[in-house]
Amino acid sequence: MQQATETYDERLTAPRSWWVIAFFVGISCALMLLPLGTLPMLGGLIGGAALASVLVSSYGSARVRVVAGSLVAGQARIPLTALGAPEILDPEEARAWRMHKSDPRAFMLLRSYVPRAVRIPVTDPADPTPYVYVSTRTPERLVDALTR
Incomplete structure (x- = not known):
């Protein structure tokens, strides 16, 4: 099995x-x-x-998953090998990264009603996306799954 x-x-x-x-x-x-x-x-x-x-x-049907060596955030599927070390953002820092710290090239799966988030740098040199921003209610669990 x-x-x-x-x-x-x-x-x-x-x-x-x-x-x-x-x-x-x-x-x-x-x-x-x-x-x-x-x-x-x-x-x-x-x-x-x-x-x-x-x-x-x-x-409200957006899904965040870590499955088969990939981060699946909404419609995006990103291999974990193309991602750097994830960073947990508290509500204040998450709000800053949604507003004045944000980069228009970043991939953002954000929901305003979810106050916390995880920011993951994209390390693939061929990808112009600087980071992935993902809203999550359980950032510790997501970071744990990404770093396993």
């Missing part, structure tokens, strides 16, 4: 408050269609809430 090669897996799900907002978007759509009657109002409620829920779900 073969062992799983995945050492880290995290889904950056949207916070619960965003789901409440999606529900209120549905209510807003229903109120806009209220003058047209009951059926359009129900359609607006269902359609508006469904559309907002799809948007919240797709934004």
Whole structure:
């Protein structure tokens, strides 16, 4: 029996408050269609809430994994051999790297509702990306998986 090669897996799900907002978007759509009657109002409620829920779900479906010698962050798959020593960023430092310290060439999988992050320099000389910035709720576990 073969062992799983995945050492880290995290889904950056949207916070619960965003789901409440999606529900209120549905209510807003229903109120806009209220003058047209009951059926359009129900359609607006269902359609508006469904559309907002799809948007919240797709934004919150970002995944961070370390699997088979690669860091998989969202749609990017980066071999661990092309990465340097990872650095855990506390909330203040993570905010600085999202703002004034950021480099436009960097690959950033960031979620504003996740306060901590890991910054990993890219050591491949052929790659113009200076570093990878990844939002994570468990930076210690991610760094452990990257350095194993």
